[in-house]
Amino acid sequence: MNFGEMAKDEFNSSDETKILLQLEGLEGQAHAGALFEDFKRHPAYAKFEKFMDSFINDSKNTIFNDPDGDHRKVVYQVQGMVRVRNFINAQILAGQIASRAINDHFVAVQEEKKQLGIE
DSSP, rough: OOOOHHHHTSSSOOHHHHHHHHHHHHHHHHHHHHHHHHHHSSHHHHHHHHHHHHHHHHHHGGGGTTOOOOOOOHHHHHHHHHHHHHHHHHHHHHHHHHHHOOOHHHHHHHHHHHHOOOO
């Protein structure tokens, strides 16, 4: 049973439902971050990274050799490559933060149970 299914329980208080829905969102982000992390460790990503680095370095060397004199298109292409790299890294970081938040929630619940003498 996942957090979304648990949030549909009719016996939940509104606060419990709200927390479960937040945990569902965090769980999705954590899963997506883990997939991006797997992608970054995959050998195909190394080729992708090498392509991006090569493209950026070639652009640095040839930016002023554009025959039509329009340097903006090279700048936009390099910015696009940097945005893709930043997006992947941001997804990984967001997934790690979401995973940590879920873990912290469960630690807090366990501590509260111990204080109440439930466990």
